[in-house]
């Protein structure tokens with residue numbers, strides 16, 4: 203039974219639908235997914251015993267590494283395929299570690315389902331046929347989801363859409379437009395909705411401001427692809443106001459190539475992202491070290507399971523994002539089900555400090571490898587936090603294990619960190635409890651970026 207208003211059911215009713223979907227999907231994976239068939243066998247998993255989403259914890263997680271090793275093994279090979287199992291399109295993840303984009307297959311079935319999911323998310327964020335949308339996702343050399351889904355959501359709600367077609371030019375087929383063209387387009391078409399990546403939209407707004415454009419028609423900015431925290435939102439609102447657009451709504455939705463659809467959509471800014479299609483996704487939050495499932499409210503790794511998918515299908519797939527979830531009814535719209543709280547942030551997000559790009563995961567690896575260290579915290583800060591132009595600083599708070607000489611330990615930390623990331627850290631010794639007090643917080647915070655975000 204297809205229920206158009208799943209989010210108005212009770213949480214236990216939603217859970218029943220998820221459990222039912224899961225049982226069907228798991229038995230499909232057992233016979234049609236080369237990767238999971240092998241995984242179940244190797245781990246002696248009896249799929250008939252996976253009856254509810256709570257039983258998922260008995261199945262190992264799938265990481266990006268697992269996926270990248272052999273993307274084709276995640277594409278279902280149906281025993282008795284029907285016409286809806288035809289490959290409709292292939293989306294690619296953005297640059298991977300190997301530099302080779304990985305394919306994600308969408309069947310006709312998956313495509314139809316995503317259209318229906320987008321219809322539901324439009325009900326939440328409010329795009330209608332009365333809007334005029336500018337699609338500001340770039341036209342890329344490999345198909346990325348943003349561009350296509352922007353067109354699809356407009357198709358499914360019946361909204362007219364104009365694509366800006368920005369992106370790297372291809373000399374033989376000069377179809378791309380300049381960003382100047384995109385800036386002019388918004389005014390020319392009297393756009394009501396802008397869709398795109400937050401940092402790109404912000405850049406366009408800055409350009410528009412220089413040209414004194416009239417963007418008074420804009421009522422909404424719908425973003426995905428990047429975390430859209432309060433700082434960026436305030437900035438976008440401010441720019442839009444200067445361009446004549448007042449009381450704008452910035453709707454951030456969370457999706458990735460791997461999810462193949464939106465995991466979350468906002469009904470109100472920073473009000474939490476509703477999992478629009480709980481019959482398609484089950485979301486878990488996991489400890490970033492042990493992969494143990496964490497209760498609602500705790501921040502951890504976002505992990506999802508496809509509950510109804512026939513192209514590329516993933517089970518307990520760990521995205522590189524940290525977030526927490528809640529099952530409380532939404533205080534803004536009253537819908538039930540799961541919401542993502544706060545903006546997911548990348549654990550492996552590359553940090554630029556003193557002009558050098560560093561991966562916090564590299565730092566974590568170095569620090570955990572030093573035997574004299576008990577607890578640690580990595581802080582990206584500035585010489586003077588009040589002055590956005592002052593020099594970046596890498597500060598490491600560490601606690602020494604008993605019997606270790608702190609002077610020697612500091613020398614070791616400085617040498618190893620400098621060697622790994624080419625930045626000399628400042629080392630501060632604290633007690634373990636000062637760095638992480640398990641009585642006060644359930645999890646240690648390893649990385650803190652104190653620097654103001656919009657200092658360019």
Ligand SMILES: [Zn+2]
Pocket residue numbers: 469470473476532533534535536537
């Ligand atoms: Zn809501």
